[in-house]
Amino acid sequence: MSAPANDLLTKAAVLEGLPDHPAIKAVLAFNPESLTDTRFDRGELTLTIAAEHIRGAAAAVKAAGYNAFEDVTAVDWFPSSPRFQVSYHILSHAHKERIRLRVMLPAEDPSVETVTSVWPGANYYEREVFDLFGIQFEGHPNLRRIMMPDDWVGHPLRKDYPVEGYR
Amino acid sequence: MTETAGTPILEAPQALGAHDQHMVLNMGPQHPSMHGVLRLVVEIDGEIVVRLYPEIGYLHTGIEKTCEAKFYQQVVPLTDRIDYLSPMANNLCYCLAVEKLLQLEIPEKAQWMRVLLTELTRLNSHLIWLGTHAMDIGALTVFLYCFREREDILRIFEAVAGQRMMTSYFRIGGLSMEPPLDFFDRVQGFINIFPEKIDEYSNLLTGNPIFRNRLMGVGVLSADDAVALGVTGPNMRGSGVDFDLRRDMPYSCYEKFEFKVPVATAGDCWARYEVRLAEMRESVKIIQQALDGMPEGPIKADAPKIVLPDREKMKTQMEALIHHFKIVTEGFAVPAGEVYQGIESPRGQMGYYVVSDGTAKPYRVHMRNPSFATLQAIETMAKGRMISDLVAVIGSIDIVLGEIDR
Numbered sequence: 001m002s003a004p005a006n007d008l009l010t011k012a013a014v015l016e017g018l019p020d021h022p023a024i025k026a027v028l029a030f031n032p033e034s035l036t037d038t039r040f041d042r043g044e045l046t047l048t049i050a051a052e053h054i055r056g057a058a059a060a061v062k063a064a065g066y067n068a069f070e071d072v073t074a075v076d077w078f079p080s081s082p083r084f085q086v087s088y089h090i091l092s093h094a095h096k097e098r099i100r101l102r103v104m105l106p107a108e109d110p111s112v113e114t115v116t117s118v119w120p121g122a123n124y125y126e127r128e129v130f131d132l133f134g135i136q137f138e139g140h141p142n143l144r145r146i147m148m149p150d151d152w153v154g155h156p157l158r159k160d161y162p163v164e165g166y167r
Numbered sequence: 168m169t170e171t172a173g174t175p176i177l178e179a180p181q182a183l184g185a186h187d188q189h190m191v192l193n194m195g196p197q198h199p200s201m202h203g204v205l206r207l208v209v210e211i212d213g214e215i216v217v218r219l220y221p222e223i224g225y226l227h228t229g230i231e232k233t234c235e236a237k238f239y240q241q242v243v244p245l246t247d248r249i250d251y252l253s254p255m256a257n258n259l260c261y262c263l264a265v266e267k268l269l270q271l272e273i274p275e276k277a278q279w280m281r282v283l284l285t286e287l288t289r290l291n292s293h294l295i296w297l298g299t300h301a302m303d304i305g306a307l308t309v310f311l312y313c314f315r316e317r318e319d320i321l322r323i324f325e326a327v328a329g330q331r332m333m334t335s336y337f338r339i340g341g342l343s344m345e346p347p348l349d350f351f352d353r354v355q356g357f358i359n360i361f362p363e364k365i366d367e368y369s370n371l372l373t374g375n376p377i378f379r380n381r382l383m384g385v386g387v388l389s390a391d392d393a394v395a396l397g398v399t400g401p402n403m404r405g406s407g408v409d410f411d412l413r414r415d416m417p418y419s420c421y422e423k424f425e426f427k428v429p430v431a432t433a434g435d436c437w438a439r440y441e442v443r444l445a446e447m448r449e450s451v452k453i454i455q456q457a458l459d460g461m462p463e464g465p466i467k468a469d470a471p472k473i474v475l476p477d478r479e480k481m482k483t484q485m486e487a488l489i490h491h492f493k494i495v496t497e498g499f500a501v502p503a504g505e506v507y508q509g510i511e512s513p514r515g516q517m518g519y520y521v522v523s524d525g526t527a528k529p530y531r532v533h534m535r536n537p538s539f540a541t542l543q544a545i546e547t548m549a550k551g552r553m554i555s556d557l558v559a560v561i562g563s564i565d566i567v568l569g570e571i572d573r
Contacts, residue, residue: 042267042506068394068410070509071535075522089507089518089535093394093408096415100507121397124543132231147227147572156232163236 008040023099026064046100058118066090069119074133078159083107111136132157203568219546226572234532238498247333250570255288256512258337264508264519275462277341278420283457286450291320292513300562304381340474341467382436386548386560397540400515405439407432412511436563498527536570
């Protein structure tokens, strides 16, 4: 796959610049409304997916060859809105390429469907995001704290949690 | 025995009444075969593992949170401490990620030096794995031999970085300083003798019937399971998946090196042993190529606002002094954006996800460490086998708890 030389920073530019990209095609074929934004920046493709469609979009890109799940993590954009960004990094052994799926979640009761049914390897990573950010993953088989003790109060990687902890 | 209060709930708990013959056993957090502070809650039927649940977090220090309070360049020493057996791989991954954010060109010599040193790190890490793995199985001699060679590597690290383990030698924009004059001779001396040493370990282990019986057919992980559970690196290649980021998605000029990617198909502990042993031989080849073709030139990028100036320049030129003062006191701003940089660390695919909001401190740094995902597969590998096989499995997957808990 030939990568474009320049960054493509808007959805229209990406759709025009990467018309044959397998991941974009797969997501659009799954549901055109699920793809809210895309961005090709510094050689990395980001697909922003509407939160309610993440499991379906994940299954679609997996079927398009993005077989190896690498990572799920979150970013807390406090105090902007929407507050939480969940980033999924998926690698394709066949295309030798990595994509990022992105879901934006509100500050109140952030919750998104789990992708463990698509990539079982997401299990621990989603637990980690739940533990450190307080984001719920619906349908996760064992959503418990993983790093912090079970009786811990608060979610340390949130931006309103001080570096040295609550006093 | 029933589960008592305080024992973590096993995944998908079953009705206890049916299991009154089963015992719940805690292996760890302090246990001679645990390779760190790992606790395994094992449900056993006699000596057979019925269910297994890793309980982690004992080494959680919140490195990701700490990174958010540091300047970009101050994060480099923290990355050493994640995986204390392969510091250079962590340094490299973080530096590459930030350099990608900055769109910074790295001089060729720095790239080649990075390849050379990360491959030495791989040898260092695999030596520890081999020694401790063999020791778990009961072959104590190899441990001492491995540590003998590891000592040579640590001396090379000390010569080049001033530190044996927490090297922090790679910096954003290049290397921290020129390697000492006899550095290349020392590395050459080491890799001249090292292939013989691999033969020596192999002589002690490969034909050893006890070692073979303890590993062959034990802890089988299929290729599909390996990919599905996020297992990467030598563990995945031991299951027959032929993928290596160094070859397939090259970074830091790995595309200029010729090497084979060892793959075994059995997926058992023995396959993982064979893959790692073969990987050590390939690393030696890469180091030899790096020594032979080491280009001349600077070791730092030409970016005065990001890379600290040389000491001499700082003492003689006003501008260099100003840059030095600015970088040390205020850091340097990194353009907003997010990048994910993956490399092939000794344990598998490592990734750093760095998000910048345009200031001098990273907004978010996330480390994707291979051991964390590998641990998910441990139940698949050890289920239905004896407890003693569990010890062989833990040894063979080469986990480091520092990078699991971060």
